[in-house]
Amino acid sequence: MRISIVDHPLAQARLTLMRDERSENAAFRAAASDLGTMLIYEASRDLPLEHFPTQTPVAVADGARLKQPPIIVPIIRAGLSMIEPALSMIPDAQVGFIGMARNEETHEPVPYLEALPEDLSGQPVFIVDPMLATGGSLLHSIQLLVDRGATDITAVCMVSAQPGVDALANSGLPVKLVTAVIDPGLDDNSYIVPGLGDAGDRMYGPRNIDL
Ligand code: PRP
Ligand code: URA
Numbered sequence: 001m002r003i004s005i006v007d008h009p010l011a012q013a014r015l016t017l018m019r020d021e022r023s024e025n026a027a028f029r030a031a032a033s034d035l036g037t038m039l040i041y042e043a044s045r046d047l048p049l050e051h052f053p054t055q056t057p058v059a060v061a062d063g064a065r066l067k068q069p070p071i072i073v074p075i076i077r078a079g080l081s082m083i084e085p086a087l088s089m090i091p092d093a094q095v096g097f098i099g100m101a102r103n104e105e106t107h108e109p110v111p112y113l114e115a116l117p118e119d120l121s122g123q124p125v126f127i128v129d130p131m132l133a134t135g136g137s138l139l140h141s142i143q144l145l146v147d148r149g150a151t152d153i154t155a156v157c158m159v160s161a162q163p164g165v166d167a168l169a170n171s172g173l174p175v176k177l178v179t180a181v182i183d184p185g186l187d188d189n190s191y192i193v194p195g196l197g198d199a200g201d202r203m204y205g206p207r208n209i210d211l
Contacts, residue, residue, distance in 0.1 A: 001169040002176040004042055011038045015158065015180045019196045028202045029081060032130060035158055035180060036085030043126055043154045043178040044070075044089065069093040070124035070154070075100050075141055076113065077207065078199040082128035082156065098127075098141045101200075101207065107190040109137040114144060121149030130199040132160040132179070133192050135167030142173050150174075158199075159183060161192040 017023050017031035047066050054063030072086040073079075076099040083095060099113025117123075125145055132138055138155055145153055153175045155168070160179040163186055168175060183192050191197065200207055 001165075003165070003182075004045075004176070004178045005182065006039055006042045006178065006180050008038060011035055011180050014038070018158065018202075019194065021197070023202075025203060025205065032081045032158065032199075032203065033085050036082040036128070036130075036156075037089060039156050039158065039178055039180065040082070040086045040089045040126070040128075043156045047124065066090070066092075068122075068124060070126045071096055071117070071120070073098060073116065073125055073127045073141070073145065075127065075129040075137055077101070077204060078131060079127075079129040081130065081203050086126065086128060093126075098144065100137050100141060102137065102190070104189075107134060107136070109140050111140065116144065116148060119149055120145055121151070123150060124152045124154070125150045126154050126156055128156045130158040131192065131195075132157040132164040132168070132177075133186060133195075134161075134190050135164035135171075138164070139167060139171055139173070142168075142171075142175055146173060154178060159192055159195055161186055161195070 014031040014035040049064040050067045052063045053060045069090050069092050071094045073096045074083055096116040100109045100111050103110050151174050155175050155177050157179045160182045162182055162184055165182055185193050187193050
């Protein structure tokens with residue numbers, strides 16, 4: 001599996017703000033928005049371009065635009081924070097949604113929403129979720145994309161844990177990973193260590209759906 005780690009100083013500074021337990025919801029969301037933009041920038045590096053002549057006030061230049069914008073697929077809730085950063089960089093991208101939350105006792109992902117196009121064949125997909133912990137949520141979501149024919153899938157995560165990265169790499173699923181960091185492990189509640197805590201709660205407050 002191809003892995004890109006975005007270790008740019010500005011990305012690492014935003015990541016540190018997100019890790020800091022003193023960052024309240026608004027500061028956390030602001031840092032996540034900036035970091036999300038940087039990760040999407042990196043994830044887009046290999047998107048194919050189409051070229052066309054562009055008339056400048058002086059002469060004709062080689063113009064370029066994305067041949068096919070990726071579809072952005074956030075995993076709700078925490079992934080919602082990455083929609084605006086993605087659309088600010090790729091304004092004509094479509095957006096699909098997957099609703100999934102971990103059961104707090106078993107740590108298994110529980111799907112509750114799937115709003116995706118029927119056919120994703122030939123369509124690049126950016127699946128966005130700030131946290132990759134055990135990998136359960138991402139693996140389940142990627143399988144939904146593969147079942148719809150997707151073969152060009154990039155997972156864009158802010159904090160990844162080594163066990164989740166290994167699970168993704170060993171799955172054989174067609175996915176690349178773009179992340180700001182790979183943390184070493186998980187605690188007894190499958191939280192990333194050192195991580196940043198519960199990303200959804202830190203963005204939006206405690207979750208109150210019963211799974
Ligand atoms: C978080 C996170 C991922 C998942 C990662 O969501 O946003 O989706 O956990 O954990 P995993 O790799 O072990 O599956 P959570 O289940 O807390 O839901 P929320 O975003 O609604 O808070
Ligand atoms: N989900 C989170 O939001 N944080 C973790 O550390 C693990 C899963």
